[in-house]
Amino acid sequence: MEIEIISFGKISELISNQKIDFDGIADTDNFKLHLEHQFPALKSMKYKLALNKNIVQENTQIINKATIAIMPPFSGG
């Protein structure tokens, strides 16, 4: 399964945009576990995910070729 990761703001300094290829990541909760395991600094940061340009409000299934954005709190305006 291929997932494209894009990151923004403060988190872009920690995780660069990348394509990852792995199995066993069925949903966004799973993805977060994997991500925080790989980047422990994330655990203490506030962030939201967007799956294919939809902000993730509850655990959502991930399908192949998904794009997942990792977004710290917004600070526009």
Place this chain on the structure above:
Amino acid sequence: MEIEIISFGKISELISNQKIDFDGIADTDNFKLHLEHQFPALKSMKYKLALNKNIVQENTQIINKATIAIMPPFSGG
């Protein structure tokens, strides 16, 4: 007793600016009675007075050489 009358807005079409000279007008309530007697059309109009640049909120004594403004509802902005 000399009173200077200035009028604004719609009321300026009814009462022109003028100096009047009369006795027996001791206060603003009295002045209104006199005014509405002289200009009966005023009775059906909403207006406020300003005595020497102070908006009249309650009956106020008029002293000689006063300036009284007759002001219909404001419509600035």
Place this chain on the structure above:
Amino acid sequence: MSEKKIKNIFVNGPITPAFIADSIAKHSSKTAIGGHSIFMGQVRKDEIDGKFVAAIEYTAYEELSLEKMHQIREAIFEKYPLNCMHIYHSLGTVKTGEICLFVFTSSAHRKPAISACSEVVDRLKAELPIWGKEIFEDETHQWKENI
């Protein structure tokens, strides 16, 4: 009455976009400001009994207006942490589509500027002795009334 000098708010004729831009540009050196709120009144081409408004002609009891505005200004500065407040109102003829009122407030964070701007507009309309005469296209007129 405070000692502060009473500012003039009246301009002859319409308030131009260039004037507003100039006013905005002057604030770029005021680097404590984070938010600006502006209200502009524009003359509407209202239809009344089949006739269209072509312009509004404004007159005011100027001295009393300026004194009232001064009181409002002081009350608003007391109530909100503002960096700046600028107010301009037209006198004379302002055609439909032109701007007759410009209220401009600034503060470090947005909320005081927004609340102050709105409150100034409300109080100005209710408390300043200013009158608008709506001139129709056929040169007849009626006196405007704020709702």
Place this chain on the structure above:
Amino acid sequence: MSEKKIKNIFVNGPITPAFIADSIAKHSSKTAIGGHSIFMGQVRKDEIDGKFVAAIEYTAYEELSLEKMHQIREAIFEKYPLNCMHIYHSLGTVKTGEICLFVFTSSAHRKPAISACSEVVDRLKAELPIWGKEIFEDETHQWKENI
């Protein structure tokens, strides 16, 4: 999703007073409008641990921002009787004293324009995936957080 076309809101660098003036001037032909409300965000020269902010560098998840903004725009038009709504946000570097956000709403009477403008600013700050990086005078930085 509505069929309406998604408008761009992003401009590169600061929003200039001349741009704002031009935007205001374009409304003089819209003679049903009686009130305009504007909010402008300006970059503050904040002091943090003895260092001064020199600029904010804005980045955004542009596609998601525009989609969100489109939804907000539709909701606001549904809620208030507006004639116009224009929104611009900077991307890239905006120096202290320069303008990074411009929200402009217009309606026949003042209250809808004022309420809509304020609500758009609140929602935009809370809901649009935009990030500001505060660049200090010594070229270090910190990521801005909206309070």
